[in-house]
Amino acid sequence: MSGKIFVDTNVLIYAHDVDAKEKHAIAKEALYELWANRTGSLSTQVLQEFYVNVTRKPSKPLMKKSARAVVDKYAIWCVDTTPAEIAVAFRIEDEVRIGFWDALICAAALKTGAERILSEDLNAGQKIAGIRVVNPFAHIKSK
Numbered sequence: 001m002s003g004k005i006f007v008d009t010n011v012l013i014y015a016h017d018v019d020a021k022e023k024h025a026i027a028k029e030a031l032y033e034l035w036a037n038r039t040g041s042l043s044t045q046v047l048q049e050f051y052v053n054v055t056r057k058p059s060k061p062l063m064k065k066s067a068r069a070v071v072d073k074y075a076i077w078c079v080d081t082t083p084a085e086i087a088v089a090f091r092i093e094d095e096v097r098i099g100f101w102d103a104l105i106c107a108a109a110l111k112t113g114a115e116r117i118l119s120e121d122l123n124a125g126q127k128i129a130g131i132r133v134v135n136p137f138a139h140i141k142s143k
Helices: 009-015 022-037 044-054 064-077 083-097 100-112
Strands: 005-007 040-043 116-118 131-134
Touching (some): 009 022, 009 044, 040 044, 040 064, 083 100
Parallel strands (some): 116 131
């Protein structure tokens, strides 16, 4: 991987949720590669969603102190969203017909110069604002 890869919240959550089993292993490996290649990126929105969800939703939630350490670790990958990205998100929301929060993820990815977005929620294979969506969990069969 040479270009920037934007990480959506679900990938970051799975990387820190051992109960996610195969998704945990896949997400953890993907993030390891992004660190090694210095190609990871994400947004303040992703860090906020990660913190709230990982401290509340898993059967074994992370302690706040641990979750905050993860946020601190990934802050180096972070791009802030400004009113300019919000305006881009409005355009993406209307053009692609996706929800605003997903459109804001795409706008932030665009700001980082990402070539791909790793996401379970967006449509794999779709190109949004010139960025390819990749679902790293697509090969896992639903149970």
